[in-house]
Amino acid sequence: MSAVLWLLVAQGVLGAIDVLLNHEWLEDLPHRPGAMLEQAIHGGRELLYALVFAGLAWFEWRGAYALLFAGLLIIEVLLTAWDxxxxxxxxxxxxxxxVMHLALSMGGGAYCALLAPVLLRWQQQVTSLHFIDYGPVSWLLSVMAVGVLVWGVRDAMAAWSMTSRLPVAVTGEPS
Incomplete structure (x- = not known):
């Protein structure tokens, strides 16, 4: 499990660099006309990553919860493709x-590939969220979870605020 967690930490660091450098500084997506859907997708993915970071930092997802967690990962992959x-x-x-997106995709694939047998093992156990402490990596992932949660809310709010700037469709019908 250690390799999964450290790959997840690397994913968080690379993701933060991508967001801050590419999405914020170079592209200014929250203020770019036409970026509403992209910002909404980013917000959703970031909120999912908050669950993944915090969820793996402190819990083993046993039984049916392992399937739920696998579902979260599948949703994240689908959101990434849509993005x-x-x-x-x-x-x-x-x-x-x-190149950054390629590295993030490869990292995501690596931690998912390493996590799959763990989830299969957890799935065979009685359904529970079993508390576990991985020491400093649990705390590091927790900090990352808070950061990506805040950023996810921020991106979702940026997308929402763009809806008020959308042009109003003219239907030609009298009101």
């Missing part, structure tokens, strides 16, 4: 951002 399509549809990504 890739949306980014390609709405803007030209820099080479640096594409």
């Amino acid at each position: 890739f399509v949306e980014e390609d549809r709405t803007r030209r990504l820099s080479a640096m951002e594409r």
Whole structure:
């Protein structure tokens, strides 16, 4: 489990660099016209990562909870795919951002591949959230969970605020 957790830490660090450098500084997505859907997807993914970081930092997801956790990971993968399509549809990504997204995808695949047998083992146990303390890595993942939770809310709010700036459709019907 140690390798999974450290890969997750690396994923969090790379994700933070991607968000701060590419999404915020270079692209200014929260203020970019047309980035509403991308911001909403980012917000959803960040909220899921908050659950993943905190959930693996302190718990073994046993029994049916292992399936629930696997479902969260599947949703995250689907959101990532949707994000890739949306980014390609709405803007030209820099080479640096594409490479960063490749590294994040590879890291996500690695921790999921290492986590899969753990989830299968947990799934065979009685359903419970079993508390576990991995020491400093649990605390580090907890800090990351809080950070990505705050950022997820912020991105979701940025997307929501963009809805008020959408043009009103003219239907031609009298009111």
